[in-house]
Amino acid sequence: MPTxxxxxxxxxxxxxxxxxxxxxxxxxxxxxxxxxSPALDDVIMENGKIRPxxxxxxxxxxxxxxxxxxxxxxIVAIFPPIAGG
Amino acid sequence: MSGWSEKVxxxxxGTQTYKTYPLDMEMxxxxxxxxxxxxxxxxxxxxxxxxxxxxxxxxxxxxxPLTGTGYQTSNRFSVTTKSPLTGTILDAxxxxxxxxxxxxxxxxxxxxRGRSKTPAWIEIRNGDITFHDATELWGMRVFALTExxxxxxxxxxVLCIGPAGENLSRIAAIMNDRERAxxxxxxxxxxxxxxxKAIVVEGKERPEIDDPERFKFMLxxxxxxxxxxxxxxxxxxxxxxxxxxxxxxxxxxLATRNHQQTQFEGAEAISGEELTDNYLVRNASCWAxxxxxxxxxxxxxxxxxxxxxxxxxxxxxxxxIDDLPAIIEANTLCNDLGLDTIxxxxxxACAMELSEKGYMDSDLHFGRADQLAPTLEAMAYxxxxxxxxxxxxxxxxxxxxxxxxxxxxxxxxxxxxDPRGMQGQGLLYATSNRGGCHMRGNMVGPEVxxxxxxxxxxQVQGKSSFVxxxxxxxxxxxxxxxxxxxxxxxxxxxxxxVLSAVTGIQYATGDMIKVGERTWNLERLYNLxxxxxxxxxxxxxxxxxxxxxxxxxxGWVVQLEPMLKEYYRGRGWDENGxxxxxxxxxxxxxxx
Numbered sequence: 001m002p003t004x005x006x007x008x009x010x011x012x013x014x015x016x017x018x019x020x021x022x023x024x025x026x027x028x029x030x031x032x033x034x035x036x037s038p039a040l041d042d043v044i045m046e047n048g049k050i051r052p053x054x055x056x057x058x059x060x061x062x063x064x065x066x067x068x069x070x071x072x073x074x075i076v077a078i079f080p081p082i083a084g085g
Numbered sequence: 086m087s088g089w090s091e092k093v094x095x096x097x098x099g100t101q102t103y104k105t106y107p108l109d110m111e112m113x114x115x116x117x118x119x120x121x122x123x124x125x126x127x128x129x130x131x132x133x134x135x136x137x138x139x140x141x142x143x144x145x146x147x148x149x150p151l152t153g154t155g156y157q158t159s160n161r162f163s164v165t166t167k168s169p170l171t172g173t174i175l176d177a178x179x180x181x182x183x184x185x186x187x188x189x190x191x192x193x194x195x196x197x198r199g200r201s202k203t204p205a206w207i208e209i210r211n212g213d214i215t216f217h218d219a220t221e222l223w224g225m226r227v228f229a230l231t232e233x234x235x236x237x238x239x240x241x242x243v244l245c246i247g248p249a250g251e252n253l254s255r256i257a258a259i260m261n262d263r264e265r266a267x268x269x270x271x272x273x274x275x276x277x278x279x280x281x282k283a284i285v286v287e288g289k290e291r292p293e294i295d296d297p298e299r300f301k302f303m304l305x306x307x308x309x310x311x312x313x314x315x316x317x318x319x320x321x322x323x324x325x326x327x328x329x330x331x332x333x334x335x336x337x338x339l340a341t342r343n344h345q346q347t348q349f350e351g352a353e354a355i356s357g358e359e360l361t362d363n364y365l366v367r368n369a370s371c372w373a374x375x376x377x378x379x380x381x382x383x384x385x386x387x388x389x390x391x392x393x394x395x396x397x398x399x400x401x402x403x404x405x406i407d408d409l410p411a412i413i414e415a416n417t418l419c420n421d422l423g424l425d426t427i428x429x430x431x432x433x434a435c436a437m438e439l440s441e442k443g444y445m446d447s448d449l450h451f452g453r454a455d456q457l458a459p460t461l462e463a464m465a466y467x468x469x470x471x472x473x474x475x476x477x478x479x480x481x482x483x484x485x486x487x488x489x490x491x492x493x494x495x496x497x498x499x500x501x502x503d504p505r506g507m508q509g510q511g512l513l514y515a516t517s518n519r520g521g522c523h524m525r526g527n528m529v530g531p532e533v534x535x536x537x538x539x540x541x542x543x544q545v546q547g548k549s550s551f552v553x554x555x556x557x558x559x560x561x562x563x564x565x566x567x568x569x570x571x572x573x574x575x576x577x578x579x580x581x582x583v584l585s586a587v588t589g590i591q592y593a594t595g596d597m598i599k600v601g602e603r604t605w606n607l608e609r610l611y612n613l614x615x616x617x618x619x620x621x622x623x624x625x626x627x628x629x630x631x632x633x634x635x636x637x638x639x640g641w642v643v644q645l646e647p648m649l650k651e652y653y654r655g656r657g658w659d660e661n662g663x664x665x666x667x668x669x670x671x672x673x674x675x676x677x
């Protein structure tokens with residue numbers, strides 16, 4: 001089962017840093033994630049799309065499209081808008 | 086002309102005299118202020134035969150036409166000099182309050198020349214300039230000195246050096262308002278070489294604004310945009326810059342153990358989340374800044390500003406250390422000693438690798454948090470092994486016959502982003518006019534954060550155009566002088582509009598980018614005149630030849646050569662990286 005890691009304020013919203021979520025695409029994983037943590041629904045998604053400035057990676061590679069494949073051992077990391085330098 | 090004070094203060098420390106004269110306004114319109122104006126003035130004043138630590142080098146402090154107006158982040162100022170660390174042109178800028186106060190004292194520019202026979206400090210109270218004896222202050226650390234000289238944020242502001250600057254450490258910073266720093270490239274050593282301990286300013290003048298109503302509207306618009314942007318209204322205030330630790334580690338671009346790896350297993354322990362949960366006391370902000378990204382942190386031993394992401398990385402991942410309290414304490418110690426945290430941390434990491442490989446006789450080892458504070462003390466006072474480290478990693482590694490272990494470009498230690506995982510960042514480091522630096526245009530936005538838009542970080546072809554644009558924008562913001570974080574919410578077109586409202590001169594967005602391009606090319610000309618060539622547009626061999634063996638950047642090295650060729654073409658330079666006559670004419674630099 002893929003592992004979803006949450007960062008920054010998403011941890012407080014979801015009440016956890018990490019979850020195991022079923023799903024073979026990014027879209028499926030995100031759908032299942034918001035079912036388990038409904039508070040994240042409007043935070044991450046907007047009209048069925050990932051909100052602007054959210055960064056989502058699968059095994060450290062940026063994923064933009066919801067149809068990106070996600071394997072059983074993959075790690076999906078979700079970052080809310082962050083900045084710095 | 087509104088915005089500018091139109092006045093230069095020119096100080097000769099050798100004779101302890103000063104003069105004031107009108108600013109060349111034709112020059113000011115072309116270069117605006119800050120970094121651009123400083124570069125143009127340095128071109129005329131400091132030639133290739135000048136040793137950076139000799140009395141002939143100068144410190145040029147500049148603000149800009151927006152400084153002190155109250156426009157969001159209009160607190161910053163800049164210092165320009167020839168770097169004692171790299172030998173390149175150097176500009177460093179800083180926030181806080183001092184820049185605003187300097188503008189209120191009635192000057193756009195302050196030039197400091199010569200060398201005082203004995204330690205001195207300067208007090209500027211509006212038009213009155215007083216030279217004071219600093220013999221009894223020499224040796225004082227930054228925090229105690231700042232308090233002694235009467236720091237009072239909105240009324241009287243202190244800029245000074247600590248022991249590192251006095252002892253001519255080539256990675257010494259100039260500190261202002263206690264914990265803000267003109268950090269990179271060793272300007273603190275230049276100030277120390279002049280026997281100048283501090284400059285204290287008080288001012289009462291208000292910058293004149295050409296169109297107050299339009300300016301007020303621009304203030305309103307900028308406030309709205311900064312409030313609307315999740316980056317400036319939530320991300321930066323809530324977690325500060327250290328929030329980058331986990332994401333840069335996640336994508337395999339976090340330089341670790343002197344760039345031997347690209348991911349750090351202890352990243353979570355030194356992350357922004359950890360800092361916020363366990364060490365944050367409160368937020369703070371520079372003058373006229375609604376973003377409030379500054380952290381005030383506390384451990385059992387210290388309470389102070391920061392640490393920022395780069396400092397946390399330098400003493401953390403780069404040294405293989407996951408002890409956040411020790412990192413916070415190292416950061417505070419650097420501020421008190423007047424050391425650049427990035428160069429200090431990366432130089433210690435270099436020494437750790439030299440020691441572990443048996444090239445240098447010391448007990449420094451990766452992961453030893455207990456070694457940070459004593460090593461920094463030794464560096465600032467040039468004690469024992471610290472004397473070798475005080476001049477940065479390239480001189481250190483060269484002394485021990487392994488210059489390839491200095492993780493620097495043109496001698497300036499690179500910051501946190503390992504460019505094997507961010508190709509554009511690699512080109513940016515290699516071509517930066519002051520050496521390895523993330524503030525000369527930062528590719529982390531487009532290559533990782535998707536700001537303003539995500540591009541493929543491993544892409545090579547076409548990457549140079551992004552780098553050039555970001556470098557020009559950075560140079561233009563540095564010439565205004567504003568904080569680059571405003572650019573996360575406020576686009577460049579707004580900078581042109583507010584500059585027009587303040588000065589009465591109509592600037593378009595393209596004009597602002599052109600100011601940046603002009604500045605970049607002038608800095609390039611300066612470095613070429615100093616003897617730098619395209620051979621210096623390079624990176625440590627490790628980044629060009631040794632691919633990471635694991636993580637998301639596995640198998641990648643920086644593909645510098647093709648990007649560099651494309652970059653020179655894109656810049657309008659010849660194949661040797663020299664600006665063409667046509668380009669110089671286009672930028673109004675043909676006479677140089």
